[in-house]
Amino acid sequence: MDKNKDLDETKHTENNTDDIIGKVTSGEYKYGFTTDIPTEILEHGLNEDVVRFISAKKGEPEWLLDFRLKAYRHWLTLEMPKWAHLDIPEIDYQAISYYAAPKAKSDAPKSLDEVDPQLIDTFNKLGIPLEEQKALSGMAVDAVMDSVSVKTTHREKLAEMGVIFCSISEAVKDYPDLVKRYLGRVVSYRDNFFAALNSAVFSDGSFVYIPKGVRCPMELSTYFRINAGGTGQFERTLIVADDDSYVSYLEGCTAPMRDENQLHAAIVEIVVEERAEVKYSTVQNWYAGDKNGRGGIYNFVTKRGLCRGHRAKLSWTQVETGSAITWKYPSCILAGDESVGEFYSVAVTNNYQQADTGTKMIHTGKNTRSTIVSKGISAGHSQNSYRGLVKIAPNADGCRNYTQCDSLLLSSTCGAHTFPYIDVLNDTAVVEHEATTSKISEDQIFYCNQRGIPTEEAVGLIVNGYAREVMNKLPMEFAVEAQKLLQITLEGSVG
Amino acid sequence: MKSIDQYIDLFTRNREAFDKDSPEAMNRLRMAAYGSLRGKSLPEKGDEGYEKTSLDEMFSPDFGINVNRVDMTADIAASFRCDVPNMSTLLGVCVNDSFHPVSGLEQRLSDGVVFTSIRNAATQIPHIVEAYYGTLAPLARPEVALNTLLAQDGVMIYIPDGVTVEKPLQLVNIFATPAPVMAVRRLLVVLGRNSSAQLLVCDHTQSAATDCLSSQVVEIALGHGARFDYYDIEESSPLTRRSSNLFARQSKNSNLLVNGITLTCGTTRNDYSIDIDGTDCETTLAGMAVGSDNMHVDNSSIIRHLAPHCNSRQLFKYVLDDHSSGAFEGSILVTPGAPFTEAYQSNRNILAHPDARMHTRPQLEIYNDDVKCSHGATTGQLDNEALFYMRTRGIPEREAKVMLMQAFMTDVIDTVRMDGLRDRLRHLVEKRFAGAEALCGECRSSCHKKENDNEKPND
Numbered sequence: 001m002d003k004n005k006d007l008d009e010t011k012h013t014e015n016n017t018d019d020i021i022g023k024v025t026s027g028e029y030k031y032g033f034t035t036d037i038p039t040e041i042l043e044h045g046l047n048e049d050v051v052r053f054i055s056a057k058k059g060e061p062e063w064l065l066d067f068r069l070k071a072y073r074h075w076l077t078l079e080m081p082k083w084a085h086l087d088i089p090e091i092d093y094q095a096i097s098y099y100a101a102p103k104a105k106s107d108a109p110k111s112l113d114e115v116d117p118q119l120i121d122t123f124n125k126l127g128i129p130l131e132e133q134k135a136l137s138g139m140a141v142d143a144v145m146d147s148v149s150v151k152t153t154h155r156e157k158l159a160e161m162g163v164i165f166c167s168i169s170e171a172v173k174d175y176p177d178l179v180k181r182y183l184g185r186v187v188s189y190r191d192n193f194f195a196a197l198n199s200a201v202f203s204d205g206s207f208v209y210i211p212k213g214v215r216c217p218m219e220l221s222t223y224f225r226i227n228a229g230g231t232g233q234f235e236r237t238l239i240v241a242d243d244d245s246y247v248s249y250l251e252g253c254t255a256p257m258r259d260e261n262q263l264h265a266a267i268v269e270i271v272v273e274e275r276a277e278v279k280y281s282t283v284q285n286w287y288a289g290d291k292n293g294r295g296g297i298y299n300f301v302t303k304r305g306l307c308r309g310h311r312a313k314l315s316w317t318q319v320e321t322g323s324a325i326t327w328k329y330p331s332c333i334l335a336g337d338e339s340v341g342e343f344y345s346v347a348v349t350n351n352y353q354q355a356d357t358g359t360k361m362i363h364t365g366k367n368t369r370s371t372i373v374s375k376g377i378s379a380g381h382s383q384n385s386y387r388g389l390v391k392i393a394p395n396a397d398g399c400r401n402y403t404q405c406d407s408l409l410l411s412s413t414c415g416a417h418t419f420p421y422i423d424v425l426n427d428t429a430v431v432e433h434e435a436t437t438s439k440i441s442e443d444q445i446f447y448c449n450q451r452g453i454p455t456e457e458a459v460g461l462i463v464n465g466y467a468r469e470v471m472n473k474l475p476m477e478f479a480v481e482a483q484k485l486l487q488i489t490l491e492g493s494v495g
Numbered sequence: 496m497k498s499i500d501q502y503i504d505l506f507t508r509n510r511e512a513f514d515k516d517s518p519e520a521m522n523r524l525r526m527a528a529y530g531s532l533r534g535k536s537l538p539e540k541g542d543e544g545y546e547k548t549s550l551d552e553m554f555s556p557d558f559g560i561n562v563n564r565v566d567m568t569a570d571i572a573a574s575f576r577c578d579v580p581n582m583s584t585l586l587g588v589c590v591n592d593s594f595h596p597v598s599g600l601e602q603r604l605s606d607g608v609v610f611t612s613i614r615n616a617a618t619q620i621p622h623i624v625e626a627y628y629g630t631l632a633p634l635a636r637p638e639v640a641l642n643t644l645l646a647q648d649g650v651m652i653y654i655p656d657g658v659t660v661e662k663p664l665q666l667v668n669i670f671a672t673p674a675p676v677m678a679v680r681r682l683l684v685v686l687g688r689n690s691s692a693q694l695l696v697c698d699h700t701q702s703a704a705t706d707c708l709s710s711q712v713v714e715i716a717l718g719h720g721a722r723f724d725y726y727d728i729e730e731s732s733p734l735t736r737r738s739s740n741l742f743a744r745q746s747k748n749s750n751l752l753v754n755g756i757t758l759t760c761g762t763t764r765n766d767y768s769i770d771i772d773g774t775d776c777e778t779t780l781a782g783m784a785v786g787s788d789n790m791h792v793d794n795s796s797i798i799r800h801l802a803p804h805c806n807s808r809q810l811f812k813y814v815l816d817d818h819s820s821g822a823f824e825g826s827i828l829v830t831p832g833a834p835f836t837e838a839y840q841s842n843r844n845i846l847a848h849p850d851a852r853m854h855t856r857p858q859l860e861i862y863n864d865d866v867k868c869s870h871g872a873t874t875g876q877l878d879n880e881a882l883f884y885m886r887t888r889g890i891p892e893r894e895a896k897v898m899l900m901q902a903f904m905t906d907v908i909d910t911v912r913m914d915g916l917r918d919r920l921r922h923l924v925e926k927r928f929a930g931a932e933a934l935c936g937e938c939r940s941s942c943h944k945k946e947n948d949n950e951k952p953n954d
């Protein structure tokens with residue numbers, strides 16, 4: 001009998017909890033507006049002509065067109081993989097437009113005055129310091145709208161130090177050797193279905209090159225914005241950090257609210273040479289669909305870094321709150337001896353969002369180290385999975401990995417799953433993996449209540465504390481934004 | 496050609512022989528199994544859930560099946576030397592896949608307890624065999640369907656309501672064959688309400704020079720409040736392959752312990768699938784593997800929590816030496832209908848040789864928020880400092896290593912709830928680590944000879 005009573009009480013608290021979660025999670029997606037900018041959109045469908053069109057539009061050299069065509073032909077032989085713990089509706093790749101660009105007055109805006117004021121408005125609304133005045137905030141920004149990079153700030157200052165930060169289409173024109181040398185090096189077009197698709201139709205993205213011995217004086221940042229309807233976004237980011245250099249790179253993304261699902265299939269490639277360090281931070285806030293799971297972005301991204309040199313270091317930090325479906329595994333290939341890979345992630349899913357995300361740490365160099373800290377938070381009817389691979393190659397002596405992945409459940413209808421793969425082929429490796437799943441305990445809430453903190457705030461506190469380990473790894477500018485985002489998405493949730 | 500086809504051919508050619516002596520309950524499922532195998536093949540390496548072990552390859556040599564039930568004789572005494580001293584067991588022996596009760600077994604069973612071949616059980620307790628045979632093992636899995644298609648007999652254990660079997664039951668599976676053979680083994684265990692029993696299963700191979708394959712399906716059904724311990728020890732030969740599938744279902748208040756120990760083998764794949772279908776159940780699933788030479792041990796487990804207020808614990812440990820390889824894939828599934836679940840899983844591995852390999856995949860799949868679940872996995876080496884400490888105190892390196900490995904395995908052995916067996920296991924594992932093997936005939940654990948001087952086994 002007592003047990004029944006317990007159950008009743010639990011139900012009661014659950015109802016309360018649901019109310020609170022309901023209240024909090026109904027927070028509006030504030031980036032859901034669309035901008036009415038004249039946009040050039042290519043007709044739906046994908047064939048060789050589309051690939052040629054994109055290449056011609058960008059005035060690309062022969063070798064890049066060949067690369068695209070090879071990728072496209074390879075893509076035709078592939079089928080969309082089905083192994084993820086995701087329920088993905090059939091995607092009609094012929095119903096997507098593969099090129100959309102805001103119509104520019106001239107080829108490329110020379111200064112901010114030439115940029116469409118509405119465009120500036122858009123980025124201002126997003127809180128992105130595009131205007132030169134705001135440039136004092138000390139961040140160089142590349143803004144990518146739909147398929148095209150619209151403006152990169154601070155280029156001159158960076159150029160003084162030899163840092164190249166521009167859109168990838170400019171880089172193809174201005175630094176063909178560099179691009180040719182590194183493009184597709186880390187993520188080959190044969191890598192997977194979406195990598196092949198992206199390699200065939202990628203339209204723009206950012207290119208970063210940090211020369212030897214340079215410590216990039218400011219954080220580099222790209223903001224991605226999907227604006228046009230019926231399109232997909234396929235950008236490509238390439239970061240090369242030469243010997244002894246350092247760069248911190250930030251990526252943010254938003255999209256309008258629409259009932260249709262839009263595909264975002266990007267590639268990020270990072271090459272880290274000897275003793276160089278790259279810190280890559282993402283705050284992913286694509287439109288996640290409405291409360292009933294209508295609309296939202298499919299975020300299928302291939303992100304991978306190659307620590308090529310001795311003592312290279314690559315650190316991924318991500319806060320994933322958006323997208324209807326997130327499917328990505330930012331990875332490190334630790335090829336250089338004593339190189340270091342890090343992955344810090346907070347993935348929040350709510351309503352009908354789905355996420356299958358994690359990382360791969362592939363240790364091929366000796367004495368390489370990696371750390372994985374993944375925090376999943378699921379609410380509503382969402383499904384949140386961590387999937388990760390730690391592989392120690394036979395010749396990689398003395399490797400070390402520590403993995404911690406925790407899941408927090410905020411409703412009885414959501415799911416949290418953990419699928420780690422650990423392959424150890426060397427007997428000197430030490431690999432540890434730990435995972436826990438639980439809800440916020442009533443004791444914790446009670447403790448806060450007792451001290452006059454209302455339940456809603458208490459949950460906010462606890463969730464923030466839970467995610468702190470990862471939030472602390474974000475650069476200052478982003479940490480504030482990410483924290484706010486976390487609150488909008490979930491603030492005050494109790495389990 | 497897929498390896499499964501040769502067995503399906505064998506079946507279609509000898510359909511009548513298969514059906515001839517088998518009980519109706521087994522024959523009835525054959526066609527369903529045949530149907531579910533159509534167009535399927537056995538899982539290969541890299542398939543989801545079978546990353547490191549190819550069943551297709553395991554079944555690919557042309558193994559013979561004793562279709563006509565020719566009586567194979569085996570010197571049971573020669574193989575069965577790993578008895579448990581100071582403990583008397585109720586013993587049955589399975590030579591390849593035919594069950595032989597050891598003299599006097601039936602007289603020693605009381606209170607309606609049944610421990611016999613499925614064929615006999617079908618006449619003694621037909622309603623139980625009918626009600627349970629094949630109900631837990633899903634034919635959707637090709638290896639289970641193949642076993643169901645080919646199984647002609649098996650072993651049945653039935654404990655009626657309220658009966659506690661004081662003495663442990665013991666089943667010794669022996670391979671004794673001059674030619675490569677596949678033993679199609681089947682074990683059905685049914686425990687009534689509030690009953691309790693312990694079963695120790697030992698796998699041995701006498702004909703170490705012959706390729707052997709054992710395809711086993713074990714079904715365990717626990718009634719309300721039942722308590723069952725299942726210990727499975729494999730000490731076979733490098734040429735022995737084993738594909739074992741265990742399916743258990745627990746009702747309210749029941750308590751299940753499954754402990755799978757692999758000491759020596761060729762290629763072993765153990766699948767454990769436990770459904771916790773009633774409230775307030777306790778489940779412990781433990782396993783260990785001691786790998787050397789070219790051994791390959793793959794354990795895969797899933798515990799499904801279908802009812803509230805249940806606890807489960809999984810613990811798997813591996814020590815891998817030489818070219819041996821290990822794989823572990825374990826999952827905990829908590830369904831929306833199973834709040835207040837506590838489920839823990841742990842996998843710890845030691846690689847003791849540069850060529851040893853370990854692949855681990857612990858998983859959590861949780862669809863309910865009121866749970867406490869965790870898993871942990873580590874792969875590493877023996878603690879060098881501990882080793883050094885012991886050496887500074889005059890313990891030779893080899894001995895110190897054995898002691899550390901022994902200590903490492905202690906918590907798996909500690910899950911054993913039978914005192915006598917626990918001591919025996921500790922001893923066996925120690926011997927195994929010390930490399931003292933193959934000293935008494937085909938049994939590789941050499942326990943009997945030395946122990947004989949001062950201890951006399953009761954049975």
